[in-house]
Amino acid sequence: MLTIKQGKPTTNRFKIFVPPSFRAKENEEILCINPHKKTGIKGIIYGIITEKWLHIPDWICLDTYNLNAVELKELLEKKFPDHRNQDYVKILLIQQTK
Secondary structure, three states, rough: EEEEOOOOOOOOOOEEEEOOOOOOOOOOEEEEEEEOEEEEEEEEEEEEEEEHHHOOOHHHHHHHHHHHHHHHHHHHHHHHHHHHHEEEEEEEEEOOOO
């Protein structure tokens, strides 16, 4: 099972933005841990998209994080060193299971 230190929004289907080097496969189980609340949510990866930051529509980022793509990229680069200087991002589409 994969583990990632990001929480999830209130829906049962959600997106997590990870560095392009993050290894994941469709149908793989994942545990998303909210680093502030120290709570975890299990899910299944039902899709993976790797895309250039410049090509990601703002609505995809606004839908999950309430930030446009540029703002989200800047925030992730500040919080997570693996996101720095990356032209691409991997988006994990996750269905909550527990």
